[in-house]
Amino acid sequence: MTFQKRAHKILELLEELGEVDIRQLALEIGVSEVTVRRDLANMATNGLLYRTHGGAMKVSQLIKPVSFANKAAVNFKAKDAICKRAAEDINDGDIIFIDCGSTAFRLCQFIKNKKIKVITNSLPVVNELQNSAVTINMIGGEVDPIRQAIHGTIATEHIARYHASKAFLGTDGITCDGLYAGSEHEASNTLAMASQSDQTYLLCDVSKIGKTSYLKFDDLSIVDILVTDYNGPEIIEFQSKEILVYSVTH
Amino acid sequence: MTFQKRAHKILELLEELGEVDIRQLALEIGVSEVTVRRDLANMATNGLLYRTHGGAMKVSQLIKPVSFANKAAVNFKAKDAICKRAAEDINDGDIIFIDCGSTAFRLCQFIKNKKIKVITNSLPVVNELQNSAVTINMIGGEVDPIRQAIHGTIATEHIARYHASKAFLGTDGITCDGLYAGSEHEASNTLAMASQSDQTYLLCDVSKIGKTSYLKFDDLSIVDILVTDYNGPEIIEFQSKEILVYSVTH
């Protein structure tokens, strides 16, 4: 098999898998690892792929898909059901805020083909929506590496300059008394988004209901619509506080 | 059998199989391998096929879609050498701007362990530096999906709120007359960063020197230090304009 044929094959595998390792390639193609290494080096100098230790990556994937995948995968069926329901309310032409956090992140998959404008402080959301029909506006300011989001006063000020039709927010905990956040920064961003939008949706899986956290940052007045897979007694109380509740199942 | 007849046969086989090898052709056509080789050489110079070691391939099969050519990997050795040199000037405690673009992006790998603050409008830079010692500040505003960066008036305003000790900028082209950019947004960001920093470094591989582009956005006065792998006559002229030139090799 000639170099050209191998190159073709490697690019194909790369396109399919995103990354390849040398042992796997040597086996698949039927040549020695040395040869594969040479091929990769060659192709890398031509910009056809990105060489890594032990293999290669697709160039376009050089932008790491930000993986707080772990957290996002927890209870993802509930989160997906919630986000799917929420996405039904999003129409072409909408301008929406998307909060940081693993729940709101799952909204992305349902809005990729909508002609909307998304304003967000979440880096995973930006990455996820990069090659979609959506126009993205990134909120600026200090990057919080753990939450993979932009936080701080500059961020809050930035939010205040925009206005959206809908905000899709997350929270660390919610009780009949109010909303709880794990940090002040998170809270101030969430509040800022809520105050700058016509309608606020709170995306909230069952694990958050009835739970309190470090900081109670608001009563429930900022919430217009609660989307949740929870179905217990508190629901009625939420409704009595003029919150519309979307109950979903999965 | 004449050359024309053989050529016809070879093209037929090529169309059918996508690739051919010389031994197989010699057998099939009934001539010596030397002759086949001569035929292929002939046809290759006329662009009828692509010669490989031991055979030939259909031209169309050879090249994958253009999307593979990613800027970040093109000429990366020069870019790495440039960025490595530039990084030597970055010290703990510095606050630096990093411009968007494939060259400045390569600075990331050399500053991951420095205790500095980075202000950038480049999404790849943010992703690359996420799990590093660096504190990141993301410039906010509209996301340009092609350049993977934040551009626009909001972004420019955001930059104006910060001040850095050093700015590491890229450009689409540079001549003795000035700097060229591919878009107005790019230019305004670059200018904003330059005006808000004590020293501006221009990171510029050989392909940019002497090249002009869509928009001339400044003379050379904003550049303090030019880091490049170029080593031609213009260098002296740059120096005469009070630009310090770091020449690197790779």
Added chain:
DNA sequence: TTGATTATGATTATTTTTGATCGAATTAAC
């Protein structure tokens, strides 16, 4: 026919490709 030109095949030297090996560099594990 003759001489010249061209195409083909055989032979040989050169280049290219590939795989093996080993010290150095990088990464992972502790």
Added chain:
DNA sequence: GTTAATTCGATCAAAAATAATCATAATCAA
């Protein structure tokens, strides 16, 4: 941090393919 395991790059040798050279056969013009 240190150590162990991979992976890398360089060098060398073997095999295959190529280019160069030459000789022979076919073609063509005068």
